[in-house]
Amino acid sequence: MPGPQDAFYSSLLLFAPVLLWGYYRKRSENSSHPxxxxxxxxxxxxxxxxxxxxxxxxxxxxxxxxxxxxxxxxxxxxxxxxxxxxxxxxxxxxxxxxxxxxxxxxxxxxxxx
Known part of the structure; x- marks a missing residue:
């Protein structure tokens, strides 16, 4: 039977790539590279x-x-x-x-x- 921890870890696995992508995208937009x-x-x-x-x-x-x-x-x-x-x-x-x-x-x- 799934518990609250399972829901937390599932949502973390789903949203972590989105958050990492957003962080990477924001960091690359603010860089001063050619x-x-x-x-x-x-x-x-x-x-x-x-x-x-x-x-x-x-x-x-x-x-x-x-x-x-x-x-x-x-x-x-x-x-x-x-x-x-x-x-x-x-x-x-x-x-x-x-x-x-x-x-x-x-x-x-x-x-x-």
Missing amino acids: PSPISLPLVGNLFSLPSGPEHVMYMQLGHQLKSDIIYLSLLGHEIVVLNSSKVASELLDKRSALYSDRFCPLIITDQDL
Whole structure:
């Protein structure tokens, strides 16, 4: 015979995903990130990336989003892509004091490249 605890746990199971979705949606609306393709929890933009050469893919995403700066979240890693030399110069030269302490991926710091 179901008791009041069963009703509580059943309603919790029904409403928890809705509350989590609302929290995630509100948090993503208030973020100050550049434009991004549709993101899913945990995997981020993994399934919204087209296949092919990365530089072509990023340019296509930039044209689709109408922005030279793109934000991607892939399995918890945050990536910012700069698609024009003007934007790269603005952020990396003129505003370098803001971004100079950021993590630098190994591919950029590799001496063999």
